[in-house]
Amino acid sequence: MSENFKGSVVVYSILGCPHCMRTKKSLKELNVPYTDVRLDLFPQIKDEVMERSGMRTVPQIYFNAKLIGGNDAFQTLIKDKAAWEEVLKDVRENVLPEGSLIIPDPSTAVAEADFFSIQCEPDEYFALVNQMKTDNIVRTHGNFLKSHKNAFSGQDFRTWILEKKELDNDRAMEMGQALLDHNFATPLKTGESFKGGNELYILTEEDGSGSLNGGGVSECVPKSANQLGELLRKMILKLYSIYLSEDGKQVDYKGIKTSDEFRAYTQMTRELIRIDIKSAPREEKIAFFINIYNALVIHANIEKGPPKNLFGRYKFFNNTKYIIGGHPYSLQDIENGVLRANRKGVGQIFNPFGSKDPRLEVALEVHEPLVHFALVCGAKSCPPIKTYTAEKIDEELKVAAASFLENSDGCDIDMKNKSIKLSSIFKWYKVDFGSNNKELLEFVASHMAKGQKLSDLKELMSQGNYKLSFLQYDWSANSKA
Template sequence: MRAFLFVVFVFLPVATQAETLKSAEFDHSHAAYTELLQKHVVVYDEGRRSVVDYAALQKDEPALNAYLQNLADVSVDQYRSWNEDQQLAFLINAYNAFTLELIVDHYESFASGERESIRDLGGLFYSAWEREVVDLLGRMRTLDWVEHKTIRVYFDEPRIHAALVCAAMSCPKLRAEAYIPTTLDAQLDDQMRTFLSDRSKSGIDEKGLYLSRIFDWYEDDFGDLRAYIRQYADALADDKAERKALAGDIRIRFTDYDWRLNTPENAGLLKSSQ
């Protein structure tokens, strides 16, 4: 079971009636975000992968900023009044949307070739994920805070590693829709299956089982990795022989990570019309 993120803010007062009303008015369908994603996310490879048309998204930045402001307007007390799926959907969407904004804010440097990956947005003593670029729950925070100090700490949900997208080619695909509480479980399961069915990242060959480096970095989150992966045998194995190999003590290796920006150009796709 995933745990509610109430304890981290236990010292704060109970939500007022006005805040509860405002909370009820928050759009948990994240419709504005879905509209942006449907316009600017390019899904390909039979739905297994996606890239972002950042040039077009940059022209639509006011709409992105308006959505981010809606997230920023949510108070801690509002957040505490939500159920578990509302909280987790909110955090996943926030991580992905603020990542998009981070890239859009520096898109010219990517377009010019000055920068190639999100890692190039870091400094000498900090990474891109340690920059305070996330306006959330009453203060400026980092992407690392959202992922490592919040989601991974207070939610026992390893499938988030197939849902959080850091703008790299080897990341899981960014869905062309927001995560919403009413379908969150199904969306997360579909994300994991889709991620594991992408043969550029995971699969079985003559050397054994190869997986995205994400499963190496966060192996502890999955518990017994082999047992966890076997739940998705239908996504990983392409035939009976591969399923049999997966059921045994198959050797596991992890693939190199392609940190290049997840753009149509880097994917070898035609640039989307602008």
């Protein structure tokens, strides 16, 4: 601490948390020294920190042993001159009581992995596909009216294996099916298995949808959905730690685009093309697709720029895609098709996936409403960016919901005017939260952290004479000019 402070100001935070960044920026502007304890680097103390504070969200701000709360509570404190002077006086004059806070030994921090040094186990079928290209087995089929690039017929492949590899017909058919099973190719007619006739098969890397990870596949044996999804997300958070402003409001997308780290990230997205996601359990799918959605938004902002109007947002969410497990998934497909169990999204006339769409097998059986507090759309009113894991996804989503509702851009309550204002997310996806306003508010109350805001909400709900409205959504982008 500085010479003017005998005590300590401690901020418990995590990497990539905008509210944490705003708190730390304010402390610096106020010339208040502080100790930043990142719980992602000290996971061994996380549970105890949460238990002591009674909070499930970060930042958690302490002036000596006094818990201020989160960023909203801190910003309110600053505006109250008398209260602010009182907490400052405490840290100026008094030493932090021994054992009152958990301050870990820096040497016990978990090393931040080098996310860009990725081990690769070569896939034998990658070399086979390259040979097919060299020997012109893969080529354009059709005529000037309708053609299919980077395609091969079952007959050409079977003959090539028999002659070039000198293998028998049964083995040729097995290898053809393996190309489909490993997501190197997909049949022109959806759902078909490999046949040795005139049927066409298209290389997955050239799906024609304009996917941001198209144009080539990874030569590595696919990682598990959980492993790859978490790895990609951590890489994006690493980029944010370098190029995100301290207040969490601006991102240097131009700087990211020219960085070596981003080039490594875009190369890794090709591993998504052949990943097996159909067989993943519910928890793994949710964590995987949340992480991929958030990474895809950032990738699109860098490559395309943020949408500037309503039509631009429509194109952005419907046309921004990754090839995942052999099929293209747009942002709309991920949110409404997979995570909302194939429900119509805002402005959609039909469900994202038709009855014969192979992606329907990937969709959750039951929608998960808490994903709305984890998906980051790239606008200022979106929830903060976090990393999600399959092992703790349900608890992490509850924390995300509580964190979102703790701040005024998620829920704002005015007791004087008996007013409850919620994020527009609750209006757009009301069907996910309840069939009427009463059920909606019961959902909100059940996911709000304990505190004055929850008490106020319950009081207004019990009185029944409140006014419910929805906050204007700030779609402005967080990119630097």
